[in-house]
Amino acid sequence: MRVFAELMWFFRAHRRRYASGIIYLIVVTLLSLVPPALVGMTVNRLVHHQMTAGALWGMLALILAIALVSYGLRYLWRVRLFGGSILLATELRDRLYEHFTRLSPEFYHHHRIGDLMAHATNDVLAIQDTAGEGVFMMVDSLVSGITLVGIMAIWISWKLTLISLLPLPIMAFVISRYGRMLHARFMLAQAAFSDINDRVQEYISGIRVVRAFGQEAWERENFVALSKDVVEKNVAVAQIDALFDPTISVIVGFSYFLSVAVGALFVVHGSMNLGSLTTFTLYLGMLIWPMMAFGFLFNVVERGSASHDRVQTLLAVQPTVVERPDAEAEVPVGDIRFDVPAFYYPETDRPALTDIHLEIPRGTTLGIVGRTGSGKTTLIRLLLREFDLSQGDISIGGRSIYAYRLHALRQALAYAPQDDFLFSLSIRDNIAFQDPEADFDRVVEVARIADVHEDILRFPEGYDTIVGERGVTLSGGQKQRVSIARALLADAEILILDDTLSAVDARTEAAILSALKENRQQRTTLIATHRLSAVEHADNIIVLEHGRIVEQGSHEALLRLGGRYWDMYQRQQLEDLVEQGGHVG
Numbered sequence: 001m002r003v004f005a006e007l008m009w010f011f012r013a014h015r016r017r018y019a020s021g022i023i024y025l026i027v028v029t030l031l032s033l034v035p036p037a038l039v040g041m042t043v044n045r046l047v048h049h050q051m052t053a054g055a056l057w058g059m060l061a062l063i064l065a066i067a068l069v070s071y072g073l074r075y076l077w078r079v080r081l082f083g084g085s086i087l088l089a090t091e092l093r094d095r096l097y098e099h100f101t102r103l104s105p106e107f108y109h110h111h112r113i114g115d116l117m118a119h120a121t122n123d124v125l126a127i128q129d130t131a132g133e134g135v136f137m138m139v140d141s142l143v144s145g146i147t148l149v150g151i152m153a154i155w156i157s158w159k160l161t162l163i164s165l166l167p168l169p170i171m172a173f174v175i176s177r178y179g180r181m182l183h184a185r186f187m188l189a190q191a192a193f194s195d196i197n198d199r200v201q202e203y204i205s206g207i208r209v210v211r212a213f214g215q216e217a218w219e220r221e222n223f224v225a226l227s228k229d230v231v232e233k234n235v236a237v238a239q240i241d242a243l244f245d246p247t248i249s250v251i252v253g254f255s256y257f258l259s260v261a262v263g264a265l266f267v268v269h270g271s272m273n274l275g276s277l278t279t280f281t282l283y284l285g286m287l288i289w290p291m292m293a294f295g296f297l298f299n300v301v302e303r304g305s306a307s308h309d310r311v312q313t314l315l316a317v318q319p320t321v322v323e324r325p326d327a328e329a330e331v332p333v334g335d336i337r338f339d340v341p342a343f344y345y346p347e348t349d350r351p352a353l354t355d356i357h358l359e360i361p362r363g364t365t366l367g368i369v370g371r372t373g374s375g376k377t378t379l380i381r382l383l384l385r386e387f388d389l390s391q392g393d394i395s396i397g398g399r400s401i402y403a404y405r406l407h408a409l410r411q412a413l414a415y416a417p418q419d420d421f422l423f424s425l426s427i428r429d430n431i432a433f434q435d436p437e438a439d440f441d442r443v444v445e446v447a448r449i450a451d452v453h454e455d456i457l458r459f460p461e462g463y464d465t466i467v468g469e470r471g472v473t474l475s476g477g478q479k480q481r482v483s484i485a486r487a488l489l490a491d492a493e494i495l496i497l498d499d500t501l502s503a504v505d506a507r508t509e510a511a512i513l514s515a516l517k518e519n520r521q522q523r524t525t526l527i528a529t530h531r532l533s534a535v536e537h538a539d540n541i542i543v544l545e546h547g548r549i550v551e552q553g554s555h556e557a558l559l560r561l562g563g564r565y566w567d568m569y570q571r572q573q574l575e576d577l578v579e580q581g582g583h584v585g
């Protein structure tokens with residue numbers, strides 16, 4: 001029942017809803033106790049020949065009135081309590097989603113998407129059940145149970161009541177054992193559901209790779225194995241589930257037997273009249289439900305508490321990138337400065353960057369080149385605050401990036417990453433992602449700069465063509481250019497292109513770069529690339545090797561230096577020549 005205490009924040013926030021729902025439920029429960037008493041009185045009057053037609057009609061009218069009132073109140077408590085549980089599920093889902101948006105990329109390295117989806121669906125539903133069905137069963141079983149036992153003991157016979165309750169401790173013991181077993185098994189079943197969810201998500205995302213490597217059969221086998229595991233773990237839950245009903249029935253039946261047998265003896269010996277025994281057995285019949293409900297309650301609560309534990313564990317994960325309490329809301333502007341003695345990714349012992357001391361004056365273009373794995377993306381990720389430094393600082397306009405609110409910092413930055421993601425929306429909405437209200441003319445303008453306008457017009461519905469999973473598939477180069485257009489729409493102080501031109505041909509690359517130069521005067525641009533042609537016109541170029549700046553200068557200066565940059569340049573010239581069918585030597 002700990003889970004109820006843990007959900008108290010929600011019950012408190014919605015106390016009026018829950019208080020009224022519980023009051024209606026209590027009134028219904030109490031009203032349901034009246035008809036058996038009336039039936040008992042009728043039996044006694046019949047036995048003593050005191051029953052009149054008027055009294056009988058009166059009795060029937062009273063029972064009808066109780067039924068009508070109960071009908072209305074039953075509807076009301078359901079709306080209140082079950083409606084409340086839906087609100088809780090919505091709130092938990094929102095919290096999870098909000099939390100997911102704040103967590104660092106590192107978190108997503110360690111958690112699988114399918115698992116996170118399972119938390120937001122199955123676990124939230126189990127908690128919803130606890131706040132709806134669970135609260136109902138607890139209130140109903142406690143109120144009707146205690147009142148029934150009270151009435152039976154005080155008004156009818158405390159001896160008979162005690163006898164009928166003799167089997168109850170056995171039930172309490174058995175049910176709490178089942179509850180513990182259920183908790184453990186339900187945890188395993190939910191984990192298996194997470195696994196299969198994850199597999200399906202990954203399989204569908206990677207379907208092209210799976211097919212290309214002819215691994216469909218292997219994948220299917222894998223899936224069947226996981227599916228079997230889910231079935232087995234859920235059957236294990238169902239086995240315990242299935243024990244609840246029969247156990248309760250046997251114990252309740254035993255209690256029935258005891259009270260009818262002993263009650264009949266009382267009647268024979270004259271210590272109880274027949275009407276009272278009738279009422280008693282009717283009440284006892286009514287006591288079956290609270291006893292059962294108590295069993296179900298354990299079942300629902302155990303699932304809810306297992307799921308609540310899983311969701312809480314997730315919500316307790318702290319984002320590694322946090323905002324300072326005194327952070328500024330103003331959007332940073334100005335020169336960028338890197339002073340990074342060393343940067344280590346979490347859980348690694350080799351620095352990804354070392355001795356990065358770099359000034360990027362406002363309005364200039366910086367080229368970042370280097371072999372794969374040399375640290376180009378890492379440099380950008382530090383500026384974006386995907387990871388925070390433990391030594392050194394990065395500043396914009398003379399003030400540390402850590403002194404700005406995260407939102408403000410990211411407003412200053414427009415980022416087109418290496419492997420960009422397009423949403424299943426129209427091309428227009430994808431480009432206007434940061435500002436859905438943007439003018440169409442502006443969308444077209446940035447698409448022209450990114451040299452993708454003509455391509456878009458060739459699609460069946462132009463800018464309204466849906467892309468992504470449910471629409472047209474764009475080529476790698478088209479995707480990259482749409483993502484550049486998206487980054488440009490923000491018109492941010494700093495534009496970052498991280499190998500975003502790798503899939504476009506040399507002519508298109510040159511067209512985009514020259515349009516960018518014209519469009520982004522007075523604003524800073526960072527271009528990380530493998531292809532030197534993309535940075536030829538940059539004001540400054542840094543060459544990274546194993547996370548260090550090994551050369552720095554303009555294209556011409558670096559060529560004159562005759563070092564790594566010169567090497568890379570020669571190699572690429574050669575490659576281009578071969579690609580164009582030229583002859584070497």
Ligand SMILES: Nc1ncnc2c1ncn2[C@@H]1O[C@H](COP(=O)(O)OP(=O)(O)OP(=O)(O)O)[C@@H](O)[C@H]1O
Pocket residue numbers: 345346348352370371372373374375376377378379418
């Ligand atoms: N999240 C991470 N955790 C640990 N190490 C990482 C992480 N991300 C990158 N690295 C390591 O940091 C180094 C630099 O990676 P980075 O992605 O910055 O290189 P890059 O120059 O951008 O490469 P590419 O040109 O292939 O994109 C690599 O050795 C990489 O394995």
